[in-house]
Amino acid sequence: MGAIEIDSLSKSYGNVRALDSVSFTVERGELFGLIGPDGAGKTTLFRLLTTLLNADEGSAKVDGFDIRADYLAIRSRVGYMPGRFSLYPDLTVEENLNFFAALFGVTVDESYDLIAPIYKQIEPFRKRRAGKLSGGMKQKLALSCALIHRPSVLFLDEPTTGVDAVSRSEFWDMLAGLKERGITILVSTPYMDEASRCDRIALCNEGHILGIDTPEGIVRGFDKRLYGISARNMFALLERARRVEGVEECYPFGEKHHLVASEEFDIERFKAEFSDVEDFEIVSVAPTIEDMFIKLMKR
Amino acid sequence: MRAFIVLVQKEFLQIRRNSFLPRLIIAFPILVMLLMPLIMTMDVRNVNVAVVDLDRSTTSRRIASHIEASEYLTLAQTISEYPLAIGALEQGDVDVIVQIPSNFERDMLVSSPERISITANAVNATKGGMGMQYIVQTIARTLVELRGEKSPAKLSELVTIENRYNPTLNYRHYMIPALMIILFILICGFLPALSIVGEKESGSIEQINVTPVSRFTFTLSKLVPYWIIGLFVVTVAMLVARLVYGLVPVGSVGAIYLGAMLFILTISGFSLTIANFSETMQQTMFVMFFFIMIFMLMSGLLTPVDSMPLWAQRFTTILPPRYYIEILRSVYLKGTTIAELWLNFVALGIFALVFNTLAALTYKKQA
Numbered sequence: 001m002g003a004i005e006i007d008s009l010s011k012s013y014g015n016v017r018a019l020d021s022v023s024f025t026v027e028r029g030e031l032f033g034l035i036g037p038d039g040a041g042k043t044t045l046f047r048l049l050t051t052l053l054n055a056d057e058g059s060a061k062v063d064g065f066d067i068r069a070d071y072l073a074i075r076s077r078v079g080y081m082p083g084r085f086s087l088y089p090d091l092t093v094e095e096n097l098n099f100f101a102a103l104f105g106v107t108v109d110e111s112y113d114l115i116a117p118i119y120k121q122i123e124p125f126r127k128r129r130a131g132k133l134s135g136g137m138k139q140k141l142a143l144s145c146a147l148i149h150r151p152s153v154l155f156l157d158e159p160t161t162g163v164d165a166v167s168r169s170e171f172w173d174m175l176a177g178l179k180e181r182g183i184t185i186l187v188s189t190p191y192m193d194e195a196s197r198c199d200r201i202a203l204c205n206e207g208h209i210l211g212i213d214t215p216e217g218i219v220r221g222f223d224k225r226l227y228g229i230s231a232r233n234m235f236a237l238l239e240r241a242r243r244v245e246g247v248e249e250c251y252p253f254g255e256k257h258h259l260v261a262s263e264e265f266d267i268e269r270f271k272a273e274f275s276d277v278e279d280f281e282i283v284s285v286a287p288t289i290e291d292m293f294i295k296l297m298k299r
Numbered sequence: 300m301r302a303f304i305v306l307v308q309k310e311f312l313q314i315r316r317n318s319f320l321p322r323l324i325i326a327f328p329i330l331v332m333l334l335m336p337l338i339m340t341m342d343v344r345n346v347n348v349a350v351v352d353l354d355r356s357t358t359s360r361r362i363a364s365h366i367e368a369s370e371y372l373t374l375a376q377t378i379s380e381y382p383l384a385i386g387a388l389e390q391g392d393v394d395v396i397v398q399i400p401s402n403f404e405r406d407m408l409v410s411s412p413e414r415i416s417i418t419a420n421a422v423n424a425t426k427g428g429m430g431m432q433y434i435v436q437t438i439a440r441t442l443v444e445l446r447g448e449k450s451p452a453k454l455s456e457l458v459t460i461e462n463r464y465n466p467t468l469n470y471r472h473y474m475i476p477a478l479m480i481i482l483f484i485l486i487c488g489f490l491p492a493l494s495i496v497g498e499k500e501s502g503s504i505e506q507i508n509v510t511p512v513s514r515f516t517f518t519l520s521k522l523v524p525y526w527i528i529g530l531f532v533v534t535v536a537m538l539v540a541r542l543v544y545g546l547v548p549v550g551s552v553g554a555i556y557l558g559a560m561l562f563i564l565t566i567s568g569f570s571l572t573i574a575n576f577s578e579t580m581q582q583t584m585f586v587m588f589f590f591i592m593i594f595m596l597m598s599g600l601l602t603p604v605d606s607m608p609l610w611a612q613r614f615t616t617i618l619p620p621r622y623y624i625e626i627l628r629s630v631y632l633k634g635t636t637i638a639e640l641w642l643n644f645v646a647l648g649i650f651a652l653v654f655n656t657l658a659a660l661t662y663k664k665q666a
Contacts, residue, residue, distance in 0.1 A: 050509050076511045086502030090316040091309065102305035103510040129316075145506070 001064060003028045003153050003184035004049065009058035011044050018044040020207040021058065026186055026200075031179045033198035034188040035289065041207040042188040043083060046157045049186070050080040063152050063184075076104065079146035083157040085138045089131025093122055093141055096130050097148065104149035111148050114181065118174050119144045136167035143174065154178065156187040160194065172197045192290040203293050210296040215289060222287035222295065224248065225265065228256035232278040240277075244270060251294060258291060302512050306520030310494065314524065320490070328482050328532045332539035335478050336471040339601075346430035347375035349384045349393040356404035358445060362415075365441045366397070371433045388420055395419045395430045397438070407442075464632040475546055476627035477600040479536045480620050483559070484591055487529040488566045489584075491521050492574035496583045518659040522567050529563035530556070549634030555627065557637065561647035562623040568654030569619075575661040594620045619650045 002025035011019040019041040026032040034042045047053040049062055051071035059066060065073045087096045097119070101108050112119075122137050122144070130141060139159055146154060156175075160168040172194065175185055179199075187198070195201045196215045203210040203218065211218060229250075231237040238257050241250045246265030250257055259282075261267075267282065274280045314320045348366050352359045367374040375393050378384045387393040396418040406412030417434055421427030465472050498504040507517060533556065540546040548555060570587060577583040595601065597611065598620035604612055615621045622643040629635035637644065 052505065052508055072511060075509055078509070080506075080509045082502060082505050084502045086504075086506050088309070088313065088503055089501065090313050095309075095312065099305055099309055100506070100510070103302050103507070103512050105301065105511075 001028075002026055003030070004032075004060070004062055004186060006045075006049075006060045007058055009045070009048060009060050010056050011041075011048060011053065012056055017207050019048070022204075022207070022209055023058075024202055024209060024212055026184060028184055029179065029182050031175060031185045031187070031197070031199045033195050033201040034186065034204055035190075035192060035195050035201050035293070036188075036204035037190055039206065040204045042204065043157055046080070046082075046155050046186075046188065050078055050155055051075060076149065077152055079149070079151035079154045081142045081146045081154075081156045081159055083159075083161060085130075085142060087130050087138075087142060087145060090129060092127050092129050093133070094126040096141060096145060100145045101148045106149050108148065111150050114150055115144045115147050117177055118147070135163050136170075139163055139167070139171065140174075143171075147178070151183065153184045153186070156185065158188055158190065160189060160191065168194070192288065192293065195289045201289070203289075203296060205293075205297055210293070218289055218292050219287055222292050224295075225261040226285050226287050226291060227259040227261060227267070227282050228253070228285040229259050229280075229282045230256045231274075231280045237274075237277065237280075240274075244273065246270075249294070249298070253290070256285075258285065260291075260295070302510075303516050303520055306512070306517065307523050310520060310524040313494075314528075324486065324528055324532070325535075327486065328535045329539060331478060331482055332475070332536050333543060336474055336544060339474050339478070340470045343426050343429035343433070344371050346372050346426065346433065347392065347394045348372050348430075348434065349376045349378050349387055349396045350374065351378050351381050351384050351396060351398040353401040354399045354403040358404040358407065358441075359399040361445065362397070362399060362438055362441050365437050366434070369433060369437055372430070372437065385418070388418065391420075393420075394426060395434055397434060471544055472546055472632060473628070475536075475540050475544065476624060476631055479533065479540075479627060480562070480598075480600055480624055481595060482532055482536060483529055483563055484566055484594055484620065486532055487525045487563045488570045488591065489587060490528070490570075491525045491567045492570035492577075492583045492587060493580060495521055495571060495574040496577055496580050499578060500580065514662045515659045518571060518655070518662055521571060522564065522655065522658075525567050526560070526563050529567075530559060533559040546631065548631045550630035550636060554630045554635075554637045554640070557644065558623050558626040558630075558647065561644065561651050562619065564651040565619045565647060565654055568651060568658045571658035572654060572661055575658065575663070594618060597621075599624055619647060622646045622650075 004026040006022055006024055008021040008023050009019060010017070010021050022041070022045065034040075034045065036042055044053065048055050049060060049067060051067055051074050054068070059068065061067070062074050063077050065071075065077070067074060088099070091099065097108055101111070108115075118140050122133070122140050125133065125137065130138065133141060143156075143159070146156075160171055163171065168191075175187065176197070179185060189195070195218075198215060200212065200214050201218060202212045211221065213221065229237060229241060234252070234257065238250060238252065241247055241257065241259060246262050247259055248262045248265075249260035252258075271280075271282060274282075314324075350359075350363045350366065352363065363374060363377065366372050376384075376387060378387065381396070381398055384393065384396045384398070388396055396416075398416045398418070400413035400415065403412050403415070415438060417431060419427040419431045495504070498507070537548075537552070537555070569590070573586050573590070574583055577586065597607070597615055598604075598618045599615065600620060604615050604621065607615070626640050626643050626647075629640065
């Protein structure tokens with residue numbers, strides 16, 4: 001039995017179908033990532049699984065409990081960290097932690113060993129009001145509060161949005177630590193580069209799941225040749241490359257443009273054709289999750 | 300139980316940490332009770348009178364001097380011609396014109412004289428009406444006095460007047476209980492609603508919703524702090540009424556507190572229900588204002604219920620402040636007991652139960 005079992009779950013807001021018959025299973029002790037842009041339905045899925053929303057159709061089980069029938073059991077078993085900081089800004093770090101511990105009927109001491117690796121970092125500021133903490137510290141406090149009752153499943157909705165690169169990396173280290181304690185973690189993020197830190201990921205867009213696999217598996221699924229091209233005038237290059245025969249796709253990707261080649265693409269002919277372009281360069285590149293995402297989205 | 304205590308503690312902590320609320324809760328009742336009774340008065344004073352004296356007799360001068368001596372009337376001008384006086388009335392310098400016709404004194408002795416005419420600016424109906432009445436009384440008293448001086452037989456007083464329960468007809472004694480209710484409505488009606496909607500806006504309600512805390516516990520935790528604050532407010536208001544205006548309840552203080560306990564619960568429960576249907580502070584404020592207008596103007600706080608149209612009188616039976624104002628006024632001024640007012644207490648009890656049950660039921664942890 002998986003820690004989270006989702007079976008064709010759907011939710012609409014008026015005419016907008018936020019989640020369209022989504023199904024997947026998260027295994028126990030797995031660190032599972034939901035990767036997708038804003039509006040993909042990630043938050044809706046979280047709110048359904050944490051029993052804050054009712055589904056229109058379909059069903060789901062969290063830790064073996066049905067989200068509709070056993071919602072009370074689920075509430076004492078899961079930890080939820082919403083995308084927006086939603087602790088009490090006018091209470092101190094310590095007060096917030098004690099407050100949530102009391103609401104779950106536990107004490108901070110009972111769970112101290114679990115939260116210590118995270119909480120230790122903000123403990124020097126325990127008398128500071130939560131609203132006055134920096135972004136990274138707020139996030140650590142929110143995670144400590146979400147863990148206070150030793151949940152078996154942890155839901156983290158875009159925990160690294162708006163956090164600096166160093167804190168983001170630290171945060172993923174903390175999640176790895178929690179995973180070792182046997183906690184199942186479902187985490188969403190719009191950053192494709194964070195996907196590689198997950199055991200498995202689901203790529204989602206506009207309420208649909210585009211593909212589920214390990215990060216390596218997702219990348220392996222990219223079966224086309226991929227090149228990176230660059231020139232002095234990047235925009236003109238993009239326009240021109242798209243018109244060349246055998247170029248299936250060409251899109252901006254960081255400093256280069258990524259070019260997806262079809263069967264009939266000939267790199268030598270392409271080089272010759274672009275020899276008049278100033279500073280023209282073409283190299284073969286390894287596909288990333290983002291390339292896969294773009295490919296799946298176009299389909 | 301521990302969750303409930305912690306929730307109430309948190310509520311108080313948030314109020315204390317707020318830079319504005321503690322000051323509001325302490326200063327607002329004191330200020331309102333100090334200032335408003337002085338301002339909210341229906342006693343009409345400073346009515347400016349112009350006397351157009353065409354008679355120029357002892358009688359006419361006596362009338363003018365009595366007007367001047369009245370504590371409600373001010374003799375603003377003595378004008379020789381009526382059109383000039385009308386001009387002053389239009390300018391707003393004068394509220395009432397008294398014209399004493401020529402030969403009034405002489406005609407009064409021999410036959411029926413030409414009548415004294417009184418012209419009042421009735422834009423402010425109360426001031427015009429009351430001013431007119433004061434003048435009629437003043438003139439009548441003057442004439443009786445003059446007649447008495449001329450005829451040897453003393454005229455006996457024909458009417459005696461006694462104002463029971465408020466012997467000095469002090470308007471403040473009527474208004475102070477109403478002000479106390481307005482305080483409850485503003486403090487215990489707005490604050491709980493804003494507290495819940497504030498949590499909705501900051502998102503912290505989401506964190507609460509994923510905990511196993513029940514909606515009854517949560518609703519109760521929002522009620523209790525404002526209930527305690529409301530009891531503090533009633534104490535302050537009663538102290539100010541006593542120390543500043545010398546108004547001491549004739550009946551038992553216990554009856555006032557019992558009523559306050561029920562009324563605060565009612566109004567807080569009502570405000571929580573409104574908050575459950577609102578998403579933002581603005582929404583809550585506007586909806587609350589709408590109901591507060593009805594509560595203030597239709598519950599007999601400012602104008603007596605008995606003088607409203609019959610349909611409005613029937614409507615007041617569903618307004619909770621109507622029951623508490625009756626309790627406050629009759630306990631304060633008449634010394635009525637709880638037993639005599641049992642119907643009002645029962646009505647408040649039912650309101651409290653209904654609104655708070657509604658508040659708990661409409662609070663949805665799930666959308």
